[in-house]
Amino acid sequence: MVNGFFLGNELIALAAVDSGVKSAYAYPGTPSSEILLAFSKFAPERYAQWSLNEKIALELAAGEAISGSSTLCCMKMVGLNVAADPLFSVAYTGVDGAMVLVSADDPGPYSSQTEQDSRMYAVSAKMPVLDPCNPQDAYRLTMLGYQISEKYRLPVMVRPVMRVCHSRQNFEAGDVSKEPIHGQFSKNTPRWAATPKFRRILHEKLNKNLDLLAAEMAPKIPEKRYDMAVVASGYAYAMAKDVINEMNLPFDMIKVDMPFPLDKQFVIEAEMVYDRIVVLEETFPVIEHNFTIKTVGRLTGLVPSEGELTVDIIADILFKTAGMTRKTDKAEITTSETPVQLKPRLCAGCGHRPAFYAMKLAAPSGIFPGDIGCYTLGVNLDAVDTCICMGASVTFAEAMKRSNPDRPVICTIGDSTFFHTGVAGLTNAVVNSAPIVVAILDNETTAMTGFQPVPHKTGKLTIEQACQGAGVRHIAKVDPYNLKKGVEALKQALAYAHTDNSPAVVIFTKECVTKTRYKNKKIAEITDACTDCTICYEKFECPAIYRDKAKRMAKIDETACVGCMVCIQVCPQKAIGVKK
Amino acid sequence: MIQGVICGKGGQGVITLNAMIGTLAANMGIPAVSAETHGMAMRGGSVATYIKIGECLSAAVAEGSADFIISLTKDEALRNLNYIKKDGVIIVDTDEPFDISGVKIISLPASDMAEKEFGGRIYGGQVLLGILLGCFDGIDTEKALEILETAPKISIRAIEYGVRYAQTH
Ligand code: SF4
Ligand code: SF4
Numbered sequence: 001m002v003n004g005f006f007l008g009n010e011l012i013a014l015a016a017v018d019s020g021v022k023s024a025y026a027y028p029g030t031p032s033s034e035i036l037l038a039f040s041k042f043a044p045e046r047y048a049q050w051s052l053n054e055k056i057a058l059e060l061a062a063g064e065a066i067s068g069s070s071t072l073c074c075m076k077m078v079g080l081n082v083a084a085d086p087l088f089s090v091a092y093t094g095v096d097g098a099m100v101l102v103s104a105d106d107p108g109p110y111s112s113q114t115e116q117d118s119r120m121y122a123v124s125a126k127m128p129v130l131d132p133c134n135p136q137d138a139y140r141l142t143m144l145g146y147q148i149s150e151k152y153r154l155p156v157m158v159r160p161v162m163r164v165c166h167s168r169q170n171f172e173a174g175d176v177s178k179e180p181i182h183g184q185f186s187k188n189t190p191r192w193a194a195t196p197k198f199r200r201i202l203h204e205k206l207n208k209n210l211d212l213l214a215a216e217m218a219p220k221i222p223e224k225r226y227d228m229a230v231v232a233s234g235y236a237y238a239m240a241k242d243v244i245n246e247m248n249l250p251f252d253m254i255k256v257d258m259p260f261p262l263d264k265q266f267v268i269e270a271e272m273v274y275d276r277i278v279v280l281e282e283t284f285p286v287i288e289h290n291f292t293i294k295t296v297g298r299l300t301g302l303v304p305s306e307g308e309l310t311v312d313i314i315a316d317i318l319f320k321t322a323g324m325t326r327k328t329d330k331a332e333i334t335t336s337e338t339p340v341q342l343k344p345r346l347c348a349g350c351g352h353r354p355a356f357y358a359m360k361l362a363a364p365s366g367i368f369p370g371d372i373g374c375y376t377l378g379v380n381l382d383a384v385d386t387c388i389c390m391g392a393s394v395t396f397a398e399a400m401k402r403s404n405p406d407r408p409v410i411c412t413i414g415d416s417t418f419f420h421t422g423v424a425g426l427t428n429a430v431v432n433s434a435p436i437v438v439a440i441l442d443n444e445t446t447a448m449t450g451f452q453p454v455p456h457k458t459g460k461l462t463i464e465q466a467c468q469g470a471g472v473r474h475i476a477k478v479d480p481y482n483l484k485k486g487v488e489a490l491k492q493a494l495a496y497a498h499t500d501n502s503p504a505v506v507i508f509t510k511e512c513v514t515k516t517r518y519k520n521k522k523i524a525e526i527t528d529a530c531t532d533c534t535i536c537y538e539k540f541e542c543p544a545i546y547r548d549k550a551k552r553m554a555k556i557d558e559t560a561c562v563g564c565m566v567c568i569q570v571c572p573q574k575a576i577g578v579k580k
Numbered sequence: 581m582i583q584g585v586i587c588g589k590g591g592q593g594v595i596t597l598n599a600m601i602g603t604l605a606a607n608m609g610i611p612a613v614s615a616e617t618h619g620m621a622m623r624g625g626s627v628a629t630y631i632k633i634g635e636c637l638s639a640a641v642a643e644g645s646a647d648f649i650i651s652l653t654k655d656e657a658l659r660n661l662n663y664i665k666k667d668g669v670i671i672v673d674t675d676e677p678f679d680i681s682g683v684k685i686i687s688l689p690a691s692d693m694a695e696k697e698f699g700g701r702i703y704g705g706q707v708l709l710g711i712l713l714g715c716f717d718g719i720d721t722e723k724a725l726e727i728l729e730t731a732p733k734i735s736i737r738a739i740e741y742g743v744r745y746a747q748t749h
Contacts, residue, residue, distance in 0.1 A: 005599060005606040005614075030618055110617055134613060134637050167639050168599060168614045170606035238638035245636075246581075311640035329665040330644025333682040339658035342589060344625035374623060450618070543624055559701070 006171045008135035008164040012102055013038035015142030016072040019098070020178030023047040023064050025057040027420065028449035029076030030111035031165035032104035036074055037450070046180055050452050053390070053420040054079035058086045058101065062155065065095035066192060068183015070146065074102040077118045078389065082421070084121065090155050091127040092202040093191055097183045098149035100142060101127075105161045107282045107308040111448075113372075113389060115306060117284035118159045123260045126206055128213055129157040130258050131233040131281070133241075135169035141257060148217075152209050161282055163235045163308075210261040218263035219256050224273060226250045228321065231270065232280040233259050233287060239311045240280050240318070247326075249318050251278070259286045267291055278302070278321055282309055296321065346377045348544035349562035351480040351510025352441050356383035356412070357540060357570065358486035359439065363408040363494060369396035371422075373414040374448045375441050380541055384412065391421025398425070398434035408494050410437040415463060416446040419455045423466055426503065430471035435497040437490060438505045440467075441480075443512040451512070467505045474504035481510060483569040513562055523561040524568060525579035526554050533572065540570045581634030582719070583641045585663045588652030588673075590624045597650065597705040598629040600731075605633045607727045608720075615639035626656055648716060650708045652691070654678065669715060671708050686711060688745070694738055703738040710742020 006014075013035050016024065026036040028050065040048045051057035054075040061073035075083060080103045087101070103118035122129035130145050132138035138160050145156040190198040219231070232240050233256040244251050254270065256262070259281065267290045270277060279288040279297035288297040296302045302317055303309070319326040346353050356378045359368060370376055370384030371393035378384035386396050397411035413422045418440050429436060440463055446452040456463050467475050474496040476489040486508065493504035526545075530553040537545040537554055544560035545567060547553075554575075568576045586601070588594040595616045605612035614631040615638075630641045643662045647669070651657035654674040664670055664683055672678065675689035688711075691704030713721045721743060728736055 003606075005602040005612065033618075162617075163615050163639070166616045166618055168602050168612075168616070170602070170611050235638060235640075239640045242632075242636050242638050242640065243642075311638070311642045315642060328642070328644035330662070331664045331666045331668060331683040333661055333664070333680060335658070335661070335680040337654075337658055337679055339655040342624065342626045342655065344590065344623040347623065377623060448623075 003172050004170070005168050006135055007034055007038070008132070008138045008160055008167050008169075009034035010038040011135045011139040011171060012142050012158065012160065014042055014173060015139045016100065016146075017043045017046070018173070018177045019143055019146035020070050020181040021046065021072045021146075022069045022180035022182050023049070023061070024072040024074070025049050025051050025061045026074035027051055027054045027057050027079055028446050028452040029079050029104075030449055031106055031162040032074050032076045032079075032102060033449040033452065034165070035102060039072065052455065054083040055086060058083040058090070061099055061101070062086060062090045062095065065097045065099035065155065066093065067185040068096040070098040070181035072100055072102070075104070076112065077103050077105045077116050078112055078114060079103070080118055080121055082390065087121060087127070088125045091125040092199060092206055093194065094153045094206070095149065095155055096153060096186070097181055098146050099155040100145040100149060100158055101155060102142075102158045102160070104165050105159060105283065107161055110162060113387070115283045117282070117286065118157065119259050119286045120284050122157045122159070123286060126210060127155055127157050128210070128258060129159050129260050131256070132158065132160050132164050133234055133238040133255070134164060135167050136171055138164055139171065144257070148213065152213055154206070154209060159234070161235050214261035214263040215265070217258045218266040219254050221254060221266070221269055221273060222252050224252060226252050227274060228252070228276040228278070229254055229270065229274045230278045230280060230318070231256060231287060233257070234282055236280040236282055236309050236314065239309065239314050243311060243315045243318060247315065249324070250322055251318065256287055262287060262290050264290075271295070276321065278317065280309065280314060280317075343380070344377060345380055345541060345543050346374060347513050348542055348560050349513040349564040350374070351443060351508060351513065352378065353381065353540065353542065354483050354566045355439060355441055355480040355486060355508040356381045358480070358483055358490055359383050359410050359412070361487045362490035363410055366408040366410050367400050367404060369393045369400060369409070369411040371411070371413045371417050373417055373446075375412055375414055378412060381539070390417055391425050394422050394425035394429060394438055397436040397438065398429045398432065401434055401436050408437070410439055410490065410494070412439045412441055415440060415442040415444065415456065416452070416454050418463065419466070423470055426467065426472065426505075427470040429503045433501045434503055435501050436503050437493045437497055438503055439490070440505060440507045442507055442509040444509070445512050445515065447512045447514070451515070463507055472503055472505050474500070474502070475507065476505070477507045477509060479510060480508040481564055481566055483566060513564075516562070522563045523558055523579050524556055524563065524565060524576050526556055527575050527577060528553075529573050529575035530554050531573050531575070535572065536567045536570055536576065540567060542567055581632060581636060582648075583633075583646050584631045584648045584650065585628060585641055585646050585660050586631065586650045587626070587628040587656040587660050589656065590627050592627075592652045593702050593705045594627045594629055594652060597709060598631055600706075600709065601631055604724055604727060608723060611635060613637070613639040626659060628656070628660060648712055650712060652705060652708070654687075671711050673704050673708060686715065686746070686749075690742075693741075697741060698734055698738050703734065706735050706738035707742040707745070710739035710744075711746040712742075713739065714743035714746025
């Protein structure tokens with residue numbers, strides 16, 4: 001029996017446990033990261049793996065499900081781009097046990113490169129997709145996902161948006177946990193190893209299954225109270241329902257649990273019953289595309305096509321459609337103060353900061369392709385020039401160098417991202433003689449998403465070995481806290497890359513500062529020699545250093561300083577020392 | 581229904597505070613939904629979380645409908661002013677004066693007080709929660725404290741300190 005106030009991600013994990021999932025696979029990514037952790041918390045004896053990337057995670061989950069077992073696979077929506085290849089294929093073959101793929105979307109976006117809608121993938125791969133509206137609903141729909149998967153032998157996608165993953169809600173669970181479902185592989189070549197001829201047959205079977213499923217899951221049209229209805233799924237449904245209840249708006253509500261496949265008969269009936277239908281969903285018009293008449297939404301320009309849907313946007317849309325004016329109880333506040341804008345920054349004492357600083361010193365005219373992680377915040381130090389997708393730092397470095405042969409190119413990639421997709425790019429750079437420097441920022445964890453483990457901390461392989469295996473012949477290891485050594489290592493690597501026409505690697509290793517327990521820590525101190533040149537708090541931007549406006553000099557926040565002592569090496573006036 | 585915004589800077593314990601309020605409600609048998617932001621924003625950026633206590637499906641607080649705002653910094657309180665409703669209360673952790681009118685404001689250096697009283701700035705949030713319990717009619721303070729019994733001793737002391745502060749100021 002579980003009782004309490006739970007994250008959406010925790011309830012998805014609990015539903016997987018209660019459905020009899022044997023193995024769970026994931027690659028971390030906000031907002032999906034807490035699911036696997038919670039799975040292990042609820043069922044420590046079951047198998048859970050942080051895979052190297054999402055394609056691998058999905059193939060492992062599918063492979064076991066094809067063997068008749070029940071599995072869970074979790075990722076964020078941009079991870080689904082990486083896993084798209086197996087996604088489309090497994091939709092055709094189906095599974096023998098059960099499999100739910102959770103792909104978490106990030107409308108906003110808050111922590112992502114795009115606002116893409118995983119349900120669009122579900123539509124084009126022809127995979128059923130469920131769209132929960134809050135944590136309790138995420139539990140219900142994940143359970144339902146496993147029931148559908150078992151019944152139809154199809155993989156099922158559950159698509160929560162960030163507001164569902166990272167909402168908490170009160171929840172009481174019963175004692176329903178099923179024993180893990182463990183199957184055996186039975187050979188079936190026309191299905192599991194289908195050639196194009198058999199693929200057509202699988203496709204036809206899939207289409208039939210989808211029609212049956214759509215009919216079974218057709219949304220319910222309520223007893224008619226109004227001439228207008230809101231058809232909605234996901235968090236947009238939860239917000240719309242709250243707005244309609246709280247503000248007494250004249251709409252019937254229809255919840256769509258499964259945006260794809262959507263029952264055609266339901267659409268026809270809804271259009272017959274209502275004079276006006278408002279479709280609310282995030283972030284693409286997946287449901288709305290099924291409607292043809294009397295319907296307003298994103299396709300008609302009523303709902304914005306970018307950004308997160310907020311309760312205020314939804315309220316305005318509904319009031320407008322109802323021809324009513326919205327009044328609020330807003331306080332009328334007068335104030336002369338304006339808030340200072342806060343931007344996210346690398347932590348005080350983070351090893352990435354001096355590595356970026358060293359790059360700028362070693363190659364002032366350099367081009368610095370970056371990657372995805374905390375270290376994308378290297379933009380604040382002007383040491384991240386591009387950020388495209390996981391692993392693109394290395395490939396962009398090769399490409400940038402080819403287009404800009406006269407400029408030094410140093411790219412940065414984190415340890416987890418390196419193993420995710422960096423190794424393949426690095427191999428390509430070796431094979432194609434790219435004279436670039438790859439700075440691997442090794443903080444020994446996947447920090448941004450909540451400190452998931454990294455491959456080289458298992459003790460089974462090292463980053464150097466992976467680089468050697470990729471064919472790299474110049475590899476240096478440095479402690480980023482030693483700024484001088486860092487600059488030297490980068491200069492040597494650049495020189496090597498240019499003379500040998502081959503990539504060189506510099507590995508900056510420093511444990512993530514949030515993991516370091518400082519005992520009797522020493523801290524830095526600024527003396528009167530400070531000329532307020534701004535370097536330490538603006539260029540180096542340590543968050544523990546701020547400007548003392550009255551004294552016109554830099555000052556150290558003693559509770560924030562962790563004593564990395566890099567600022568001492570950065571200050572041109574030798575104005576910073578160790579506090580006695 | 582009680583609606584609130586709890587905000588501050590990444591790393592200050594905003595999310596913990598929100599979860600604490602929600603857990604409290606859940607343990608009192610009142611349904612609640614909250615929403616948080618994780619990831620990039622947690623690295624020192626602005627963090628705003630929302631909570632609705634009562635029968636509802638989402639944690640989305642509309643502009644002008646928050647009964648309370650608890651902010652761990654003055655800047656974040658200012659940034660979220662648009663959420664507060666007419667008779668709402670804003671509780672802010674700051675030692676700076678606050679030039680504002682048109683809404684009830686309780687501002688105090690809660691983290692400094694927490695460091696002095698309980699040996700950690702992180703308990704500042706609990707002091708603010710105590711103030712909310714002490715000054716807000718929507719919640720049964722006695723019952724809340726009874727239910728909080730199971731929380732770590734030091735947290736309870738910080739909350740009680742806040743309740744007393746609210747009752748005496
Ligand atoms: S780098 Fe040195 S001189 Fe410049 S502001 Fe900082 S302490 Fe002062
Ligand atoms: S020693 Fe200097 S650079 Fe390091 S955390 Fe303290 S103030 Fe920041």
